Amino acid sequence: MTKPQSHDRETFEHMERTPEAQAEGFAIVRQAHESEMAEDYVELIAELIETRGEARPVDIAERLGVKPPTVTKNISRLRTAGLVRRERYRAVFLTEEGQALAEACRRRHRIVVAFLLSLGVDEEAAERDAEGIEHHVSDETLAAFEKNLSQK
Amino acid sequence: MTKPQSHDRETFEHMERTPEAQAEGFAIVRQAHESEMAEDYVELIAELIETRGEARPVDIAERLGVKPPTVTKNISRLRTAGLVRRERYRAVFLTEEGQALAEACRRRHRIVVAFLLSLGVDEEAAERDAEGIEHHVSDETLAAFEKNLSQK
DNA sequence: TACATAAATTAGCCGTGTCTAACTTTGCAA
DNA sequence: TTGCAAAGTTAGACACGGCTAATTTATGTA
Numbered sequence: 211m212t213k214p215q216s217h218d219r220e221t222f223e224h225m226e227r228t229p230e231a232q233a234e235g236f237a238i239v240r241q242a243h244e245s246e247m248a249e250d251y252v253e254l255i256a257e258l259i260e261t262r263g264e265a266r267p268v269d270i271a272e273r274l275g276v277k278p279p280t281v282t283k284n285i286s287r288l289r290t291a292g293l294v295r296r297e298r299y300r301a302v303f304l305t306e307e308g309q310a311l312a313e314a315c316r317r318r319h320r321i322v323v324a325f326l327l328s329l330g331v332d333e334e335a336a337e338r339d340a341e342g343i344e345h346h347v348s349d350e351t352l353a354a355f356e357k358n359l360s361q362k
Numbered sequence: 363m364t365k366p367q368s369h370d371r372e373t374f375e376h377m378e379r380t381p382e383a384q385a386e387g388f389a390i391v392r393q394a395h396e397s398e399m400a401e402d403y404v405e406l407i408a409e410l411i412e413t414r415g416e417a418r419p420v421d422i423a424e425r426l427g428v429k430p431p432t433v434t435k436n437i438s439r440l441r442t443a444g445l446v447r448r449e450r451y452r453a454v455f456l457t458e459e460g461q462a463l464a465e466a467c468r469r470r471h472r473i474v475v476a477f478l479l480s481l482g483v484d485e486e487a488a489e490r491d492a493e494g495i496e497h498h499v500s501d502e503t504l505a506a507f508e509k510n511l512s513q514k
Numbered sequence: 515t516a517c518a519t520a521a522a523t524t525a526g527c528c529g530t531g532t533c534t535a536a537c538t539t540t541g542c543a544a
Numbered sequence: 545t546t547g548c549a550a551a552g553t554t555a556g557a558c559a560c561g562g563c564t565a566a567t568t569t570a571t572g573t574a
Contacts, residue, residue: 229421229425232425232427234427235489236402236426236427236428236493238493239494243395243530247530250388261378266551267551267552267553268550272385273384273385273388274385274388275384275388275389276532276533278551278552278553279552279554279555282552282553282554283531284530284531287530298539298552299539299553326503329503329506329510330506331502331503336503337379337387338387338390338500339498339500339503341387341498342390342394342498343499345494346493347491348491350483350484350487351487351488354478354481354482354483357481392531392532396560418521419523420520428561428563430521430523431522431524431562433522434522434523436560436561439560451521
């Protein structure tokens with residue numbers, strides 16, 4: 211069950227993580243992927259409501275770079291998840307829960323972008339990279355980003 | 363084609379990105395997701411070959427936290443992609459191309475981890491977050507991480 | 515050598531997130 | 545007021561990356 215104490219190689223450059231710890235890490239990444247769609251949508255919906263007064267599927271589709279049927283399907287998933295409220299053929303609005311999630315996501319997004327900018331990454335790249343990175347930043351790392359920012 | 367000059371709101375807190383630029387950002391993230399599987403596998407395979415002399419599906423599965431049939435299926439995709447070479451029921455090896463990719467991924471991984479550690483993130487979290495973040499770090503951002511590291 | 519066990523594969527299922535084609539609804543303008 | 549264009553939805557397909565159950569192959573040991 212437990213590993214034998216003695217090995218051919220007794221010396222390690224750096225201690226390897228256990229297979230279990232490694233597996234847990236990958237599980238966390240897979241889990242993050244599952245919530246990415248929801249996070250991207252509510253974030254974008256909040257942005258659209260703020261700047262245009264409403265979030266129309268056609269605008270969501272354009273900004274996400276996907277086709278309208280994809281938006282319809284995903285919006286209905288968000289509705290099932292309780293993040294979004296809407297009537298057929300009408301604009302989309304966020305529930306309380308959706309708003310809370312959007313707020314958290316936008317805050318995290320802002321921090322990641324600001325942090326990358328503070329590192330000297332240009333605006334285009336910072337914005338692009340943040341889109342992918344933000345979903346994988348733990349609270350602890352986010353705090354480290356913030357701390358580092360305020361110390362500049 | 364071009365946007366009308368005058369708007370209801372002439373003042374922006376910060377200039378919004380165009381829908382196209384935003385859509386391109388999301389497209390890049392989606393693209394990154396497609397190569398994540400390949401990157402995680404070749405990185406892990408290289409690691410296993412280095413530490414154990416060979417990469418067996420059972421070990422890959424354990425460390426990835428997935429079941430063996432998943433590994434079989436994905437390995438065959440990697441073979442099709444030309445990243446991996448192997449005979450049925452035998453261990454997996456990397457092609458030249460696979461090795462090059464693995465090397466690039468491991469380098470990026472090391473830099474991301476080192477950077478997070480330098481920010482004061484603890485080892486566990488750094489390792490976990492890096493797993494997700496590394497696939498979304500552009501060359502430019504990676505360079506910024508490195509530069510910041512060397513300046514410590 | 516033969517067999518039990520471990521490893522790997524195959525077959526077949528599922529949910530996600532994308533697409534195209536075709537249809538329905540909305541709402542504006544003549 | 546009616547009719548058309550734009551927006552939205554539905555239906556149906558597909559690839560991906562997971563899974564379980566059942567099967568096949570490899571291997572070490574009795």
